[in-house]
Amino acid sequence: MNNHQTRNRICYTVFLLIILLVGYFLENLYYIQVLTFIGINTLLALALNMLMGYAGQISLGHAAFYGIGAYGTAILTVHYGFSPWLALPAAILSAMIVAYIVGIPTLKLSGYYLGMGTLGFGMIVNILFREWSSVTGGASGFIGIPALELGPISFASGRNYFFLVWGFVLIGFIACQRIIDSRIGRALRAIHDGENAAAAVGVDTRQLKLQIFVLSAAISALAGFLYAHLVYFISPGSFSFIASIRMVTMVVIGGMASIWGALLGASLLTLLPEWLHAFSEFEMVVYGLILMVVMIFLPRGLTRGLLDIYERTRKKNEH
Numbered sequence: 569m570n571n572h573q574t575r576n577r578i579c580y581t582v583f584l585l586i587i588l589l590v591g592y593f594l595e596n597l598y599y600i601q602v603l604t605f606i607g608i609n610t611l612l613a614l615a616l617n618m619l620m621g622y623a624g625q626i627s628l629g630h631a632a633f634y635g636i637g638a639y640g641t642a643i644l645t646v647h648y649g650f651s652p653w654l655a656l657p658a659a660i661l662s663a664m665i666v667a668y669i670v671g672i673p674t675l676k677l678s679g680y681y682l683g684m685g686t687l688g689f690g691m692i693v694n695i696l697f698r699e700w701s702s703v704t705g706g707a708s709g710f711i712g713i714p715a716l717e718l719g720p721i722s723f724a725s726g727r728n729y730f731f732l733v734w735g736f737v738l739i740g741f742i743a744c745q746r747i748i749d750s751r752i753g754r755a756l757r758a759i760h761d762g763e764n765a766a767a768a769v770g771v772d773t774r775q776l777k778l779q780i781f782v783l784s785a786a787i788s789a790l791a792g793f794l795y796a797h798l799v800y801f802i803s804p805g806s807f808s809f810i811a812s813i814r815m816v817t818m819v820v821i822g823g824m825a826s827i828w829g830a831l832l833g834a835s836l837l838t839l840l841p842e843w844l845h846a847f848s849e850f851e852m853v854v855y856g857l858i859l860m861v862v863m864i865f866l867p868r869g870l871t872r873g874l875l876d877i878y879e880r881t882r883k884k885n886e887h
Contacts, residue, residue, distance in 0.1 A: 570603075572749070573749075574766040576745060576749075580738065580742060583738065583741070584738060587731070587734045587735075587738070589633070589774075590603065590730075591727060591730050591734070594815055595728045596871050597758075598729060600726040600730050601726055602838065602839070602842065603730060603734075604726065604729055604730045604733050604734075604795070604798060605798075605838050606834055606835050606838045606839075607733035607734045607736075607737045607794075608733055608791050608794050608795050608798070609791075609818060609834035609837065609838050610737050610790075610830055610831050610834040610835075611736065611737060611740055611787055611788075611790060611791040611820035612787075612788055612791045612815050612818065612834070613632060613785040613795070613815065613819055613822060613829075613831075613833050613834045614631075614740055614741070614744060614787060614827070614830040615630070615633075615739075615783075615785075615786075615787035615788045615791070616630050616742055616784060616788075616815050616816065616818070616819050617819045617822075617824060617825070617826070617827075617829065617830045618747075618780055618783060618784050618787070619780055619781060619784040620762075620816070620824055621689075621819060621823075621824030621825035621826065622748065622753065622756040622757060622760060622780070622825050622831075623679070623756045623759055623760060623776070623777055623780045624677065624759060624760030624761075624763075625777055625780070626680075626682050626683040626686070627682075627683070627684060627686040627781075627784075627812075627816075628683045628684075628686050628687040628711070628809070628812050628813070628816065629687050629688070629689045629690020629691070629692065629693070629809075629812055630686070630690070630784070630785075630812050630815050630816075631690055631788075631789035631807045631808065631809070631811035631812040631815065632666075632690040632692075632693035632694065632789055632807065632812075633663045633666070633784075633785040633789050634657065634788045634789070634792040634795070634807055634811065634815075634854060635658045635693060635694070635697055635792060635802075635806070635807030636662055636663040636693070636785075636789055636792065637660065637663055637788065637789030637790060637791065637792025637793045637795075637796075638659075638792035638793065638795055638796040638802045638806070638807070639697060639704055639710065639792075639796075639802065640654075640655065640658060640659030640662050640663070640789070640792075640793075641655040641656065641658075641659045641702070641713070641793045641797065642713050642796050642802060643703060643704070643710075643798050644658055644659070644708045645713060645714055646710070646712050646713060646796060648811065649702070651844060652714060652716050652793075652797060653716075653718070655793070656790075656793050657690065659789050659792070659793050660786050660789045660790060660793070662789070663786060663788065663789035663792075664782050664785055664786050664789075666785070667781050667782045667784075667785035667786075668778065668782050670689050671777075671778045671781040671782065672778065672828050674686060674785075675777045675778055675781060676774075678763070680820045680858075687809070690809060690812050691809065692803050692807055694807060694809070697804040704804075705803075706804075707803070707804060709801055709802060709803035709804075710744055710801065710802050710803070711800070711801050712800070713796050713797060713800045713802070714734070714797070714800075714802065715797065715800070716729070716797045721868070723797070729798060732794070733794055733798075735859040736790060737831075738793065739854060740790075741827055744810055744827060745827055747783075748827070752776070755771045755776055756776065756780060756808060757825075758771055759771065759773050759776065759777065760825070765858065770798065771843075775845070784809035792807075810852065813852070814837060814855065817833070817837055817855050817858065817859055818830070818832060818833035818836075818837045819864065820833070820859055820862060820869060821833040821836060821837065821858060821859075821862050821869060821870055821874070822836075822869050822870060822871055823868055823869025823870055823871035823872045824868075824869060826871045826872060828868065829869050829871035829872070830868070832870055832871050833869070833870070836870075
């Protein structure tokens with residue numbers, strides 16, 4: 569086992585211990601709820617980071633897959649009486665199929681054109697959620713989503729749901745880390761640095777981009793499933809263009825091509841509305857300013873930016 573693998577195991581062990589300690593000893597249910605939302609947003613940031621940070625593919629419509637996961641489980645459990653645990657793989661599979669179909673033509677684009685293509689897809693899906701009222705509830709929203717249960721264990725309580733969400737986050741981190749450290753991860757970074765150069769050395773760029781797009785959609789749909797069964801009510805506004813921009817902001821702020829950056833970005837962007845209630849009408853302006861400041865002063869994101877500052881300070885002290 570090399571140093572990198574050892575360090576990762578230590579990090580994930582410490583992360584697991586923190587989850588257990590917080591879950592068992594934190595008594596305030598409001599704080600537990602906020603931390604649960606941070607976990608769901610971490611999954612969203614992780615999903616988009618795999619696509620943007622490692623593969624270098626821009627997506628401005630990723631909230632559509634988040635919505636497919638949420639509406640998929642809502643429709644199957646409420647309209648057709650499915651168990652939520654059976655609705656989970658069905659919702660994820662639906663998002664993956666849609667991502668595959670959309671990704672074939674869309675991922676032929678690059679740069680701003682890819683961003684516009686994914687933006688259009690996201691808007692179409694959001695309009696579908698809003699207008700197909702007989703199935704989705706329309707603009708009024710979808711109510712009656714059941715709580716999750718597993719035998720005698722109910723996930724209606726905040727503590728149990730906290731452990732469920734963060735358990736999925738830990739699994740997502742480990743799975744994505746394995747991909748990043750594998751041959752596929754090296755190929756993804758090659759595509760990010762230069763797609764033509766990667767293709768020239770034998771990387772099947774078209775197939776790999778499509779695969780990571782589908783994986784990203786699956787993780788986003790999982791987050792949508794968890795969100796729907798946490799709040800029991802969903803509406804198109806939760807999966808709008810602003811939601812996609814919020815996901816991009818999480819990735820950029822936390823640091824692209826960083827697993828832990830997804831956690832940091834999701835934490836900040838989840839807590840920010842709690843601190844800035846007075847500026848809720850200027851949400852897009854606030855996100856835009858945050859992006860500008862981070863891109864100017866910490867272009868590699870907070871995670872890598874803070875590590876760079878630490879390294880410079882350490883080397884300066886050594887001299």
